[in-house]
Amino acid sequence: MDKLTYAEASRQAIAEEMRRDATVWAVGEDLGRGGVFGQYKGLVEEFGPERIADAPISEACIMGAAVGAAMMGTRPIVELRFSDFALCAIDELVNQAAKARYMFGGQGRVPLVVREPIGMWRSSAAQHSQSLEGWYTHIPGLVVLAPATPADNKGLLKAAIRCDDPVVYLEHKHLWPLEGDVPDGDHLVEIGKARVVRAGQDITIVSWSAAVHTCLAAAETLAKERIDAEVIDLRSLWPWDKMTVLESVAKTGRLLVVHEAVQVGGFGAEIAATVAERAHFALKAPVKRLGAPRAPISYAPNLEDQVRVTAEQTAATTRKMVGA
Amino acid sequence: MDKLTYAEASRQAIAEEMRRDATVWAVGEDLGRGGVFGQYKGLVEEFGPERIADAPISEACIMGAAVGAAMMGTRPIVELRFSDFALCAIDELVNQAAKARYMFGGQGRVPLVVREPIGMWRSSAAQHSQSLEGWYTHIPGLVVLAPATPADNKGLLKAAIRCDDPVVYLEHKHLWPLEGDVPDGDHLVEIGKARVVRAGQDITIVSWSAAVHTCLAAAETLAKERIDAEVIDLRSLWPWDKMTVLESVAKTGRLLVVHEAVQVGGFGAEIAATVAERAHFALKAPVKRLGAPRAPISYAPNLEDQVRVTAEQTAATTRKMVGA
């Protein structure tokens, strides 16, 4: 067990996979200087500028070139800096990467990982704060991962690099400095398996990415009030671990989905709808979602906080649901 | 009352609004020859090439320029040809058009309409068949409309052109030749109001765009079996008419949402989740969604049909829900 930061865990994952497999390479702006968040620190020194490749400011080409390079048998790790800028490369990701294998009848594959740092990061404002994971879950062909801890950021990123599908890999900017234990050795986390972060009897709280920590904080508070919440970190949004969630709800009879993204049309709707469809008769209370209002994110901290999902809101919503 | 096709209705809407308001103009590829689906036929002859403007193949610029032109007080109608190509202009739509007014503290507005023909159209395959309306409902700042009839295509398009918000306007390619009655005169449809297409007692079926006709066909079949379905055409996806849907479910006790888009992460999840949250105790059966599998759309008709939502499936699902 090592204590690593979320950023360092990802750095190690890439280094290990690049040592293991010579076809793995990374490409993006400023990678040669370690990347904007230091998540590529030292890699160019070990692997050189061909495998840790700088790119011009041209997200469409970074993404589109990765598709071509992946079809040719290399395994690109695409760094898009902020998930907001991925919107400059959406055709390449959605119309090309996600569909190529299918359209061509399985002649080719597009094994690549697109890293898109997501989420609010104090006063980054409307164009540097978005969480659009819900979009990607809607696109056939894409795998969607969103780790919440250093251990998962290492294990899932390694799994993503080994996956033969295009993987949208969403790291949360706020978590870069977060420290946590990471298992030694070749630590891999299976894609599609959720993590029960805290077992509980009264309610199932499903979340992912940074919001998991919000839910845990709420669960601690609630525990003092003898409300026993089960917190599930989905980690993998497509495929997502329906069985773990449904089994939990079968036990608790209640579901709350919490995410940082806008609530309307967010992935929480998929989970809530699925549980409502599949577990209606097991529910002691209506399913509930807690996401962001449908407003852009402001720069001023007090306004920014208005669209933030908090532990207090999570706890308050839970109390209502358990009738406390 | 005139009988018009869905395409002709939209053409009239534009002509009427352009006559009424000199600041309205349209821009897109091939508009000078009437547009790919003839939906701009004759307009250049009446309004000239400045107001019915051809564009180079540059979706990003068409969209981005419309943002600037809208900020300057003109009202652009942006034609993107196939909603699939809108993915080449997503930054301009989502990071710019949708957020500009907010980011700038209300100094400017972006009154534009983006027309994105959606949906399956026999053997158009994976890059010319998508329905991504769910994405746009998730983006603060955007209005999202999806008419199912000629009357609504005229009335909603006119309302969209008059709206001061950026409007994503989704016409279904399969509906262009559909004929229907269109009220005479200055026919406007209020944004945010659903249409109860068929009143019924046993189940509420919510849909929009071409799928509304699928649901109606199913309802006819079911009527013969004495299953009385209420069919609601949402028309407007953001804002959407929660009250009409919730009142209907309060009456029928059952909700089925049917859409052509991929079910996972589709807008049907938002409706199902909302009803499950708000009307749980009124439900006689679990809410249910019927959308497409999470697979790209094939060219071969028999494979294409595998991801199509049909009247038979809608009827069969309804029978299960009403326990028939």
Place this chain on the structure above:
Amino acid sequence: MAAKDARPPSRNLDAARLLGHYRTMLRIRAFEEAALEGLEDKLVLGAIHPSIGQEAVAVGVCANLARSDILLSTHRGHGHTIAKGADTLAMMRELFGREGGTCHGKGGSMHIADFKVGMLGANGVVGANILIAVGAAHAVRLRKGKEVVACIFGDGAINRGPFLEGLNWAGVWKLPILFVCEDNGFAATTRTHAMTAGEGPAARAESLGIASSAVDGNDLVAVDETARRLVAEIRGGGGPRFLLCKTYRLTGHTGADPAPYRTKDEVAAAWKGDPIARLRDLLATAGVAPGDLAAAESAARAEIDAAYAEAKVSPFPPLERAFADVQDVGDPRREAF
């Protein structure tokens, strides 16, 4: 003028080589005439974009690529695909949406691809193939391979961002890629010159540091000789090259487009420049026996007639294909949701 015009083709012709090219051009023409017939007969199910009149570009370029070289094409890619070596029966089946099609009927004309001959796909999104081609060339560089990548796109694609982003990238990394702009004068119903600022494709490529050549795209010999020189330069490590081929789209934009936006006279005049007729005359004057030319024509027609007949009776794909090759992880079927 940004691009240097290729010197007039030397007149000491390799008749055997050119006869081979002639055969390929005839096969392309026959394939697309049959495809248009198939559209009438409702056997071709989606839109097709014929390249009738542009065959010299496809053949002149692809004739200089090895099977192991890579090609990225466009929505108007039948000719490119045949010239790169794809099997016309598999292609016809693809257009008919049948099992045994190059993509098992899942792609159709706009997504035709044949990886085993290095054809990595047509594309339904104008300009998108440029970025994928650049990435393929980047992979060749990473693997220190010797393959050359050819990317063919239209004159309309040069107004999309990927043109700039892709050519800049190829220039920065000195990638082994030949960019071919097939300038047929139109983008759908629009005359591209009206929507294109500046001197056009070659000048833009030059501004991105990519040496450009311009040729008469209906002169097979000129395309062939120039492409040969450029491919050799690229394979020799010279980095990217750009080839502008001026041609004309003799049909409508799609098989269904009567193209009322241009005059009969314009089209009639353009037919006088039909690259197949021009090559035929050249071969005749070069002394190729009329019988050999006639034989080439009937052979092409026979091959395509057989493909048409066979494709027509080929089964549609098994339904399982609808959910195959979506992705490795996650179940795409509704029942799994």
Place this chain on the structure above:
Amino acid sequence: MAAKDARPPSRNLDAARLLGHYRTMLRIRAFEEAALEGLEDKLVLGAIHPSIGQEAVAVGVCANLARSDILLSTHRGHGHTIAKGADTLAMMRELFGREGGTCHGKGGSMHIADFKVGMLGANGVVGANILIAVGAAHAVRLRKGKEVVACIFGDGAINRGPFLEGLNWAGVWKLPILFVCEDNGFAATTRTHAMTAGEGPAARAESLGIASSAVDGNDLVAVDETARRLVAEIRGGGGPRFLLCKTYRLTGHTGADPAPYRTKDEVAAAWKGDPIARLRDLLATAGVAPGDLAAAESAARAEIDAAYAEAKVSPFPPLERAFADVQDVGDPRREAF
């Protein structure tokens, strides 16, 4: 060389005009030095991108725009915004996220805008401002207006698709727009020349049919005179123009970037070309009294100190603003879902 270099500035200087420019440059410098201090003091909340060393571009360009003319800027837009006439107190409040900020604190440094002076916004997305500017110019054309649109962007932006799409569009429609490439040598931590193929910004603009000029962007007189000529040509109906200004980013990419990727010597040498010092020397030799120069400096500092102090005590925006100006139809609040 694609761009014609602007002739050396004529030496019959308009001292009064240049003193005014000097004042504006000093105000920009003082504003950004204060903003960096505000970052230290945790009053500036998000990232800021200082334009220290690039003030001559902002002032030389904007001095030739009328208030009714339009400006689109970048993430590094403080200088442009001040030069276009925005109020420094409102700007400082915006950086501090306070009520009374140009955007009521909702945008911050990267989304600063002041519509009443024709400044339609900085942008957090590199290159996106180019398309918006082109659209603004298109609207001017539609309204048969006389305004000129200026669009300033960096040398990194020329590798993004919008550069090509926007310049092509402006060329096709002959729009009244001045494109200004502020070439400071860097894109974040990357030296742009390493990621840019070909001769660079001006050559690319020329290839798109846009007449280009290149000037020493640290020579206020050169920028001013060239911008004046180009704006006049544009206003006269000459269509788009392109101005390349070579400068240097004296600070790190952001206020938090120590820029270890370049040597102290390189930066020290660059400081010798500080456009403010250069203009000061020019004015001194032109006979402007030292007292007037000193007065300009203290006035600038006084203005910004006052703005800083005032902004610091300004209230944060009322919470209702979080849900204001989202859109007219639909309720953004969670309670409404």
